[in-house]
Amino acid sequence: MSDVILSSSAALLIISRCGIPLGFGDKSIGQICQEHHVDTKTLLLLLNSSIIENYDPTPEQIASVHLDSLLKYLTNSHSYFLDFRLPAIRQRLLSAMSNCPQDLTYVIRRFFDEYAEEVRKHMSYEDRVVFPYARKLMAGERDSHYNIGIFIKRHDQIELKITELKNLLIKYYTAPSGYEMTSVLQDIFTVEIDLAGHNYIEDAIFTPLIEHLEQKMA
Template structure:
Protein backbone atom coordinates (compact mmCIF):
# COMPACT_ATOMS: atom_id res chain seq x y z
CA UNK A 1 0.00 0.00 0.00
CA UNK A 2 2.11 2.86 -1.26
CA UNK A 3 0.92 6.40 -1.22
CA UNK A 4 -0.21 7.54 -4.65
CA UNK A 5 -0.25 10.98 -6.06
CA UNK A 6 -3.53 12.68 -6.92
CA UNK A 7 -3.34 14.24 -10.39
CA UNK A 8 -4.67 17.57 -11.57
CA UNK A 9 -5.18 19.05 -15.04
CA UNK A 10 -1.88 20.91 -14.81
CA UNK A 11 0.19 17.73 -14.46
CA UNK A 12 1.97 16.34 -17.47
CA UNK A 13 0.08 13.63 -19.35
CA UNK A 14 3.29 11.79 -20.19
CA UNK A 15 4.21 11.94 -16.50
CA UNK A 16 0.90 10.39 -15.52
CA UNK A 17 1.47 7.40 -17.78
CA UNK A 18 5.15 7.00 -16.96
CA UNK A 19 4.41 7.04 -13.25
CA UNK A 20 1.42 4.68 -13.58
CA UNK A 21 1.74 2.30 -16.46
CA UNK A 22 -1.74 0.83 -16.01
CA UNK A 23 -3.14 4.23 -17.02
CA UNK A 24 -2.47 3.02 -20.57
CA UNK A 25 -5.75 1.12 -20.31
CA UNK A 26 -7.61 4.27 -19.28
CA UNK A 27 -6.14 6.28 -22.15
CA UNK A 28 -7.17 3.88 -24.86
CA UNK A 29 -10.70 3.73 -23.43
CA UNK A 30 -10.96 7.49 -23.64
CA UNK A 31 -9.56 7.29 -27.18
CA UNK A 32 -6.47 9.36 -26.35
CA UNK A 33 -3.46 8.59 -28.56
CA UNK A 34 0.23 8.71 -27.49
CA UNK A 35 2.77 11.36 -28.40
CA UNK A 36 1.95 13.89 -25.69
CA UNK A 37 5.24 15.77 -25.69
CA UNK A 38 5.19 18.08 -22.70
CA UNK A 39 1.45 18.79 -22.82
CA UNK A 40 -0.58 18.84 -19.64
CA UNK A 41 -3.44 16.48 -18.92
CA UNK A 42 -5.92 19.29 -19.52
CA UNK A 43 -4.36 20.22 -22.89
CA UNK A 44 -4.33 16.64 -24.12
CA UNK A 45 -7.94 16.09 -23.01
CA UNK A 46 -9.11 19.23 -24.81
CA UNK A 47 -7.26 18.30 -27.99
CA UNK A 48 -9.04 14.95 -27.99
CA UNK A 49 -12.48 16.17 -27.00
CA UNK A 50 -12.37 14.44 -23.62
CA UNK A 51 -13.97 16.02 -20.55
CA UNK A 52 -11.03 16.77 -18.23
CA UNK A 53 -12.84 16.49 -14.85
CA UNK A 54 -14.26 13.12 -15.86
CA UNK A 55 -10.87 11.89 -17.06
CA UNK A 56 -9.25 12.99 -13.80
CA UNK A 57 -12.00 11.42 -11.71
CA UNK A 58 -11.45 8.05 -13.41
CA UNK A 59 -7.65 8.34 -13.18
CA UNK A 60 -7.58 9.35 -9.53
CA UNK A 61 -10.15 6.75 -8.56
CA UNK A 62 -8.09 4.04 -10.23
CA UNK A 63 -4.94 5.21 -8.50
CA UNK A 64 -6.37 5.18 -5.00
CA UNK A 65 -5.63 1.98 -3.19
CA UNK A 66 -8.72 1.97 -1.08
CA UNK A 67 -11.50 3.89 -2.70
CA UNK A 68 -12.16 7.00 -0.68
CA UNK A 69 -15.47 7.35 -2.46
CA UNK A 70 -15.23 11.09 -2.40
CA UNK A 71 -17.17 12.36 -5.38
CA UNK A 72 -15.53 15.23 -7.20
CA UNK A 73 -17.81 18.26 -7.10
CA UNK A 74 -20.67 17.44 -9.40
CA UNK A 75 -19.21 18.61 -12.72
CA UNK A 76 -18.65 15.17 -14.16
CA UNK A 77 -20.20 14.28 -17.49
CA UNK A 78 -22.30 11.12 -17.12
CA UNK A 79 -22.21 10.55 -20.87
CA UNK A 80 -18.40 10.64 -20.83
CA UNK A 81 -18.38 7.96 -18.15
CA UNK A 82 -20.81 5.71 -19.97
CA UNK A 83 -18.78 6.05 -23.15
CA UNK A 84 -15.66 5.13 -21.21
CA UNK A 85 -17.40 2.10 -19.73
CA UNK A 86 -18.77 1.08 -23.10
CA UNK A 87 -15.27 1.17 -24.58
CA UNK A 88 -14.03 -0.87 -21.64
CA UNK A 89 -16.69 -3.51 -22.30
CA UNK A 90 -15.53 -3.79 -25.88
CA UNK A 91 -11.95 -4.03 -24.75
CA UNK A 92 -12.61 -6.90 -22.37
CA UNK A 93 -14.95 -8.88 -24.62
CA UNK A 94 -13.37 -8.33 -28.01
CA UNK A 95 -9.73 -8.12 -27.06
CA UNK A 96 -8.61 -9.12 -23.58
CA UNK A 97 -10.62 -12.28 -22.94
CA UNK A 98 -9.95 -13.85 -26.35
CA UNK A 99 -6.22 -13.28 -25.87
CA UNK A 100 -6.21 -14.85 -22.41
CA UNK A 101 -8.19 -17.80 -23.70
CA UNK A 102 -5.75 -18.33 -26.55
CA UNK A 103 -2.80 -18.08 -24.19
CA UNK A 104 -4.40 -20.53 -21.76
CA UNK A 105 -4.87 -22.98 -24.61
CA UNK A 106 -1.24 -22.65 -25.67
CA UNK A 107 0.15 -22.76 -22.15
CA UNK A 108 -1.80 -25.84 -21.11
CA UNK A 109 -0.89 -28.16 -23.92
CA UNK A 110 0.81 -30.76 -21.72
CA UNK A 111 -0.52 -34.01 -23.19
CA UNK A 112 -0.48 -35.81 -19.84
CA UNK A 113 -2.77 -33.21 -18.34
CA UNK A 114 -5.12 -32.53 -21.23
CA UNK A 115 -7.96 -33.09 -18.76
CA UNK A 116 -7.00 -29.96 -16.81
CA UNK A 117 -6.88 -27.94 -19.98
CA UNK A 118 -10.42 -29.07 -20.88
CA UNK A 119 -11.98 -28.00 -17.58
CA UNK A 120 -9.99 -24.77 -17.36
CA UNK A 121 -11.13 -23.70 -20.83
CA UNK A 122 -14.66 -24.70 -19.94
CA UNK A 123 -14.44 -22.60 -16.77
CA UNK A 124 -13.14 -19.67 -18.77
CA UNK A 125 -15.88 -19.95 -21.40
CA UNK A 126 -18.53 -19.98 -18.68
CA UNK A 127 -16.86 -17.00 -17.12
CA UNK A 128 -16.82 -15.01 -20.36
CA UNK A 129 -20.50 -15.81 -20.88
CA UNK A 130 -21.30 -14.52 -17.41
CA UNK A 131 -19.38 -11.28 -17.88
CA UNK A 132 -20.97 -10.81 -21.30
CA UNK A 133 -24.39 -11.09 -19.74
CA UNK A 134 -23.47 -8.60 -17.06
CA UNK A 135 -22.09 -6.08 -19.53
CA UNK A 136 -24.98 -6.55 -21.95
CA UNK A 137 -27.35 -5.73 -19.12
CA UNK A 138 -25.59 -2.43 -18.56
CA UNK A 139 -25.57 -1.60 -22.26
CA UNK A 140 -29.26 -2.42 -22.55
CA UNK A 141 -30.58 -0.92 -19.31
CA UNK A 142 -28.16 1.34 -17.47
CA UNK A 143 -26.63 3.37 -20.31
CA UNK A 144 -29.96 4.13 -22.04
CA UNK A 145 -31.31 5.13 -18.62
CA UNK A 146 -28.53 7.71 -18.32
CA UNK A 147 -29.35 9.08 -21.78
CA UNK A 148 -33.02 9.29 -20.87
CA UNK A 149 -32.29 11.12 -17.64
CA UNK A 150 -30.09 13.61 -19.45
CA UNK A 151 -32.78 14.25 -22.06
CA UNK A 152 -35.43 14.57 -19.38
CA UNK A 153 -37.29 11.49 -20.65
CA UNK A 154 -39.01 9.28 -18.12
CA UNK A 155 -38.37 5.55 -18.06
CA UNK A 156 -39.15 2.81 -15.58
CA UNK A 157 -35.58 1.92 -14.70
CA UNK A 158 -34.04 2.70 -11.32
CA UNK A 159 -30.33 2.48 -10.62
CA UNK A 160 -30.97 0.90 -7.20
CA UNK A 161 -31.89 -2.29 -9.09
CA UNK A 162 -28.45 -2.32 -10.64
CA UNK A 163 -26.62 -1.79 -7.36
CA UNK A 164 -28.25 -4.96 -6.09
CA UNK A 165 -27.36 -7.14 -9.04
CA UNK A 166 -23.85 -5.88 -9.46
CA UNK A 167 -21.74 -8.96 -8.91
CA UNK A 168 -18.07 -9.09 -8.17
CA UNK A 169 -17.10 -10.24 -11.61
CA UNK A 170 -13.39 -10.09 -10.98
CA UNK A 171 -13.54 -12.52 -8.06
CA UNK A 172 -14.31 -15.55 -10.25
CA UNK A 173 -11.32 -14.81 -12.39
CA UNK A 174 -9.16 -14.74 -9.28
CA UNK A 175 -10.75 -18.02 -8.25
CA UNK A 176 -9.33 -19.65 -11.38
CA UNK A 177 -5.92 -18.11 -10.78
CA UNK A 178 -5.89 -19.31 -7.16
CA UNK A 179 -6.92 -22.86 -8.07
CA UNK A 180 -4.17 -23.11 -10.66
CA UNK A 181 -1.55 -21.72 -8.31
CA UNK A 182 -2.53 -23.87 -5.35
CA UNK A 183 -3.66 -27.17 -6.80
CA UNK A 184 -2.23 -27.69 -10.28
CA UNK A 185 0.87 -29.62 -9.24
CA UNK A 186 3.75 -29.62 -11.66
CA UNK A 187 2.44 -26.89 -13.91
CA UNK A 188 5.39 -24.93 -15.19
CA UNK A 189 6.83 -23.05 -18.11
CA UNK A 190 7.14 -19.42 -19.17
CA UNK A 191 3.85 -19.48 -21.05
CA UNK A 192 1.91 -20.88 -18.11
CA UNK A 193 3.23 -18.36 -15.61
CA UNK A 194 2.76 -15.55 -18.10
CA UNK A 195 -0.89 -16.38 -18.56
CA UNK A 196 -1.37 -16.50 -14.77
CA UNK A 197 0.09 -13.01 -14.70
CA UNK A 198 -2.32 -11.95 -17.45
CA UNK A 199 -5.26 -13.27 -15.45
CA UNK A 200 -4.08 -11.36 -12.42
CA UNK A 201 -3.76 -8.03 -14.24
CA UNK A 202 -7.04 -8.58 -16.06
CA UNK A 203 -8.85 -9.15 -12.75
CA UNK A 204 -7.29 -5.98 -11.36
CA UNK A 205 -8.40 -4.12 -14.45
CA UNK A 206 -11.94 -5.45 -14.02
CA UNK A 207 -11.92 -4.41 -10.39
CA UNK A 208 -11.02 -0.86 -11.41
CA UNK A 209 -13.70 -0.96 -14.07
CA UNK A 210 -16.29 -1.92 -11.44
CA UNK A 211 -14.98 0.85 -9.20
CA UNK A 212 -15.78 3.41 -11.87
CA UNK A 213 -19.30 2.02 -12.08
CA UNK A 214 -19.86 1.89 -8.33
CA UNK A 215 -18.09 5.00 -7.19
CA UNK A 216 -18.65 7.38 -10.12
CA UNK A 217 -21.55 6.28 -12.28
CA UNK A 218 -24.01 4.99 -9.67
CA UNK A 219 -23.87 8.08 -7.40
CA UNK A 220 -24.15 10.34 -10.48
CA UNK A 221 -27.25 8.52 -11.66
CA UNK A 222 -28.72 8.64 -8.14
CA UNK A 223 -28.22 12.41 -8.27
CA UNK A 224 -29.86 12.68 -11.69
CA UNK A 225 -32.77 10.55 -10.54
CA UNK A 226 -33.28 12.81 -7.53
CA UNK A 227 -33.29 15.90 -9.75
CA UNK A 228 -35.75 14.28 -12.15
CA UNK A 229 -38.23 13.52 -9.37
Protein backbone atom coordinates in the same frame (compact mmCIF):
# COMPACT_ATOMS: atom_id res chain seq x y z
CA MET B 1 0.13 13.96 -19.54
CA SER B 2 3.22 11.87 -20.29
CA ASP B 3 4.40 12.26 -16.68
CA VAL B 4 1.09 10.87 -15.41
CA ILE B 5 1.32 7.78 -17.64
CA LEU B 6 4.98 7.15 -16.79
CA SER B 7 4.08 7.13 -13.10
CA SER B 8 1.24 4.60 -13.39
CA SER B 9 0.32 1.82 -15.80
CA ALA B 10 -3.32 2.20 -14.68
CA ALA B 11 -3.29 5.70 -16.15
CA LEU B 12 -2.36 4.27 -19.55
CA LEU B 13 -5.50 2.12 -19.57
CA ILE B 14 -7.70 5.03 -18.48
CA ILE B 15 -6.33 7.27 -21.24
CA SER B 16 -6.78 4.57 -23.87
CA ARG B 17 -10.37 3.80 -22.84
CA CYS B 18 -11.25 7.48 -23.02
CA GLY B 19 -10.30 7.35 -26.70
CA ILE B 20 -7.07 9.30 -26.31
CA PRO B 21 -4.20 7.91 -28.45
CA LEU B 22 -0.53 8.03 -27.59
CA GLY B 23 1.83 10.55 -29.12
CA PHE B 24 0.74 13.71 -27.26
CA GLY B 25 4.24 15.08 -26.66
CA ASP B 26 4.44 17.65 -23.87
CA LYS B 27 0.81 18.73 -24.03
CA SER B 28 -1.11 19.16 -20.79
CA ILE B 29 -4.09 17.04 -19.75
CA GLY B 30 -6.40 19.95 -20.50
CA GLN B 31 -5.02 20.38 -24.02
CA ILE B 32 -5.31 16.65 -24.74
CA CYS B 33 -8.88 16.52 -23.44
CA GLN B 34 -9.90 19.47 -25.58
CA GLU B 35 -8.41 17.90 -28.70
CA HIS B 36 -10.21 14.59 -28.16
CA HIS B 37 -13.50 15.92 -26.76
CA VAL B 38 -13.06 14.39 -23.30
CA ASP B 39 -14.20 16.28 -20.22
CA THR B 40 -11.11 17.21 -18.17
CA LYS B 41 -12.75 16.94 -14.73
CA THR B 42 -14.12 13.52 -15.57
CA LEU B 43 -10.77 12.25 -16.79
CA LEU B 44 -8.99 13.56 -13.68
CA LEU B 45 -11.55 11.85 -11.45
CA LEU B 46 -11.08 8.57 -13.32
CA LEU B 47 -7.31 8.87 -13.00
CA ASN B 48 -7.43 9.67 -9.28
CA SER B 49 -9.88 6.84 -8.61
CA SER B 50 -7.62 4.37 -10.42
CA ILE B 51 -4.24 5.54 -9.14
CA ILE B 52 -4.85 6.67 -5.55
CA GLU B 53 -5.60 3.82 -3.16
CA ASN B 54 -8.94 4.08 -1.33
CA TYR B 55 -9.83 7.24 -3.23
CA ASP B 56 -13.34 8.41 -2.32
CA PRO B 57 -14.94 10.91 -4.72
CA THR B 58 -16.85 13.75 -3.09
CA PRO B 59 -20.49 14.51 -3.94
CA GLU B 60 -19.30 17.71 -5.63
CA GLN B 61 -16.92 15.74 -7.84
CA ILE B 62 -19.66 13.26 -8.73
CA ALA B 63 -22.08 16.05 -9.67
CA SER B 64 -19.46 17.60 -11.98
CA VAL B 65 -18.91 14.42 -14.00
CA HIS B 66 -19.69 14.66 -17.72
CA LEU B 67 -21.89 11.63 -18.40
CA ASP B 68 -20.97 11.29 -22.08
CA SER B 69 -17.25 11.13 -21.23
CA LEU B 70 -17.89 8.60 -18.46
CA LEU B 71 -20.05 6.39 -20.66
CA LYS B 72 -17.45 6.51 -23.41
CA TYR B 73 -14.88 5.25 -20.90
CA LEU B 74 -17.18 2.49 -19.61
CA THR B 75 -18.27 1.20 -23.02
CA ASN B 76 -14.68 1.21 -24.28
CA SER B 77 -13.70 -0.71 -21.15
CA HIS B 78 -16.29 -3.35 -21.95
CA SER B 79 -14.93 -3.68 -25.48
CA TYR B 80 -11.38 -3.98 -24.12
CA PHE B 81 -12.29 -6.86 -21.82
CA LEU B 82 -14.67 -8.72 -24.13
CA ASP B 83 -13.02 -8.24 -27.52
CA PHE B 84 -9.35 -8.11 -26.59
CA ARG B 85 -8.21 -8.99 -23.08
CA LEU B 86 -10.20 -12.13 -22.29
CA PRO B 87 -9.82 -13.68 -25.79
CA ALA B 88 -6.06 -13.05 -25.62
CA ILE B 89 -5.80 -14.74 -22.22
CA ARG B 90 -7.84 -17.70 -23.48
CA GLN B 91 -5.52 -18.18 -26.44
CA ARG B 92 -2.41 -18.03 -24.27
CA LEU B 93 -4.00 -20.32 -21.66
CA LEU B 94 -4.76 -23.03 -24.22
CA SER B 95 -1.24 -22.76 -25.63
CA ALA B 96 0.27 -23.16 -22.16
CA MET B 97 -1.88 -26.26 -21.57
CA SER B 98 -1.01 -28.01 -24.82
CA ASN B 99 0.90 -30.75 -22.93
CA CYS B 100 -1.64 -31.18 -20.11
CA PRO B 101 -3.94 -34.20 -19.76
CA GLN B 102 -7.03 -33.75 -21.91
CA ASP B 103 -9.46 -34.02 -19.01
CA LEU B 104 -7.72 -31.18 -17.12
CA THR B 105 -7.54 -29.06 -20.27
CA TYR B 106 -11.26 -29.59 -20.84
CA VAL B 107 -12.18 -28.61 -17.28
CA ILE B 108 -10.09 -25.44 -17.29
CA ARG B 109 -11.18 -24.40 -20.78
CA ARG B 110 -14.82 -24.89 -19.86
CA PHE B 111 -14.35 -22.98 -16.60
CA PHE B 112 -12.73 -20.06 -18.43
CA ASP B 113 -15.37 -19.99 -21.17
CA GLU B 114 -18.18 -19.99 -18.58
CA TYR B 115 -16.47 -17.15 -16.77
CA ALA B 116 -16.02 -15.15 -19.98
CA GLU B 117 -19.70 -15.66 -20.82
CA GLU B 118 -20.63 -14.46 -17.33
CA VAL B 119 -18.61 -11.29 -17.89
CA ARG B 120 -20.21 -10.84 -21.31
CA LYS B 121 -23.74 -11.10 -19.88
CA HIS B 122 -22.85 -8.68 -17.08
CA MET B 123 -21.46 -6.04 -19.44
CA SER B 124 -24.08 -6.61 -22.14
CA TYR B 125 -26.82 -5.81 -19.62
CA GLU B 126 -25.11 -2.53 -18.83
CA ASP B 127 -24.64 -1.68 -22.52
CA ARG B 128 -28.23 -2.59 -23.47
CA VAL B 129 -30.19 -1.41 -20.41
CA VAL B 130 -28.27 0.68 -17.91
CA PHE B 131 -26.31 3.04 -20.15
CA PRO B 132 -29.29 3.89 -22.43
CA TYR B 133 -31.29 4.61 -19.26
CA ALA B 134 -28.54 6.97 -18.09
CA ARG B 135 -28.52 8.77 -21.44
CA LYS B 136 -32.29 9.25 -21.27
CA LEU B 137 -31.93 10.73 -17.79
CA MET B 138 -29.33 13.15 -19.07
CA ALA B 139 -31.74 14.17 -21.82
CA GLY B 140 -34.44 14.88 -19.24
CA GLU B 141 -36.46 11.69 -19.78
CA ARG B 142 -37.46 9.56 -16.80
CA ASP B 143 -38.33 5.87 -17.21
CA SER B 144 -41.06 4.94 -14.75
CA HIS B 145 -40.21 1.24 -15.11
CA TYR B 146 -36.52 1.45 -14.23
CA ASN B 147 -34.19 3.06 -11.71
CA ILE B 148 -30.55 2.75 -10.72
CA GLY B 149 -31.53 0.77 -7.62
CA ILE B 150 -32.32 -2.19 -9.89
CA PHE B 151 -28.80 -2.02 -11.29
CA ILE B 152 -27.27 -1.78 -7.81
CA LYS B 153 -29.06 -4.93 -6.63
CA ARG B 154 -27.79 -7.03 -9.54
CA HIS B 155 -24.32 -5.51 -9.88
CA ASP B 156 -22.16 -8.47 -8.87
CA GLN B 157 -18.40 -8.47 -8.52
CA ILE B 158 -17.42 -10.19 -11.77
CA GLU B 159 -13.75 -10.41 -10.85
CA LEU B 160 -14.40 -12.87 -7.99
CA LYS B 161 -14.80 -16.02 -10.10
CA ILE B 162 -11.47 -15.45 -11.80
CA THR B 163 -9.89 -16.06 -8.38
CA GLU B 164 -11.25 -19.61 -8.62
CA LEU B 165 -9.53 -20.00 -12.00
CA LYS B 166 -6.21 -18.94 -10.48
CA ASN B 167 -6.65 -21.48 -7.70
CA LEU B 168 -7.54 -24.20 -10.21
CA LEU B 169 -4.39 -23.57 -12.24
CA ILE B 170 -2.06 -23.20 -9.26
CA LYS B 171 -3.29 -26.38 -7.57
CA TYR B 172 -3.88 -28.74 -10.49
CA TYR B 173 -1.74 -27.65 -13.46
CA THR B 174 0.54 -30.68 -13.88
CA ALA B 175 2.56 -30.02 -17.03
CA PRO B 176 6.32 -29.44 -16.74
CA SER B 177 7.09 -26.12 -15.13
CA GLY B 178 7.73 -23.28 -17.54
CA TYR B 179 7.44 -19.57 -18.10
CA GLU B 180 4.40 -19.78 -20.36
CA MET B 181 1.86 -20.71 -17.68
CA THR B 182 3.53 -18.35 -15.20
CA SER B 183 3.04 -15.56 -17.71
CA VAL B 184 -0.62 -16.53 -18.21
CA LEU B 185 -1.16 -16.47 -14.46
CA GLN B 186 0.36 -13.00 -14.32
CA ASP B 187 -2.14 -11.92 -16.99
CA ILE B 188 -4.97 -13.39 -14.93
CA PHE B 189 -3.78 -11.59 -11.78
CA THR B 190 -3.64 -8.34 -13.77
CA VAL B 191 -7.08 -8.66 -15.33
CA GLU B 192 -8.54 -9.52 -11.92
CA ILE B 193 -7.22 -6.21 -10.55
CA ASP B 194 -8.36 -4.38 -13.67
CA LEU B 195 -11.91 -5.76 -13.41
CA ALA B 196 -12.05 -4.82 -9.74
CA GLY B 197 -11.02 -1.28 -10.66
CA HIS B 198 -13.66 -1.19 -13.38
CA ASN B 199 -16.34 -2.26 -10.91
CA TYR B 200 -15.14 0.35 -8.44
CA ILE B 201 -15.59 3.15 -10.98
CA GLU B 202 -19.12 1.94 -11.72
CA ASP B 203 -19.94 1.73 -8.01
CA ALA B 204 -18.16 4.88 -6.80
CA ILE B 205 -18.72 7.25 -9.75
CA PHE B 206 -21.34 6.04 -12.24
CA THR B 207 -23.97 4.85 -9.77
CA PRO B 208 -23.85 7.94 -7.51
CA LEU B 209 -24.01 10.16 -10.60
CA ILE B 210 -27.19 8.45 -11.82
CA GLU B 211 -28.68 8.66 -8.31
CA HIS B 212 -27.90 12.39 -8.38
CA LEU B 213 -29.64 12.80 -11.74
CA GLU B 214 -32.67 10.83 -10.52
CA GLN B 215 -32.95 13.04 -7.44
CA LYS B 216 -32.81 16.16 -9.59
CA MET B 217 -35.77 14.87 -11.59
CA ALA B 218 -37.81 13.69 -8.61
